[in-house]
Amino acid sequence: MAPIPIGAISGLILSATTSYLITGRLFHPYQKMTAATWRPESWRHHLFAMLLQSMAGAGIGWVFALDGAPAAGFALFELGLGLWIVLVACILIQALYVNWHAGFVVGLVLDWTVFIAGVLLACTCFSTRLARPSRRRRRVGLATPLGWSPECDDCAAGNHERAAHQDRHSRQRPEGDEVDHLPDHKQRRQIESHHASELQRR
DSSP states (O other): OOHHHHHHHHHHHHHHTHHHHIIIIISTHHHHTTGGGOOOOOHHHHHHHHHHHHHHHHHHHHHHHHTTOOOTTHHHHHHHHHHHHHHHHHHHHHHHHSOOOHHHHHHHHHHHHHHHHHHHHHHHHHSOOOOOOOHHHHHHHHHSOTTOOHHHHHHHHHHHHHHHHHHHHHHTOOHHHHHHTSOHHHHHHHHHHHHHHHHHHO
């Protein structure tokens, strides 16, 4: 499956599980300390928030695909770190102007950290790996001569085999074929000497 739908599905699942547990339960009491900041909550707000987080997961999957679908390792960590820095910077900028409690900000950062990590791991595990030549292959490709291909080696090997076969065939020609290629006066001498040897045998 492509990374974008994988990101959307994993984002929806994480929104209903980890985001609910972290922001909706564990750090939710900090919202009461700044009650004037918040609107009344309803199921429509929660549903809309889940859809938005699903879209965020699809966006992460899209960035994952643009980066070449890196495997689990340092490249994937770099991608996740870059996304995390951008998101945390946006959260902290909002916290400068909105009356949020510090505990709620910590929970929000933790929530999105788990969200980014979960979506990237889901994309790595379940998405189809995009075909991208490795650095070693690119270096080998630059080092090869222009116009070279494996088929050229096969053609050259076949030409060498045909040349060797023709050489063996030419060496095994009978003496009569060699006489035919001689000039006329040399052919007569060759034939006369051949008849003389036959008469001596008789």
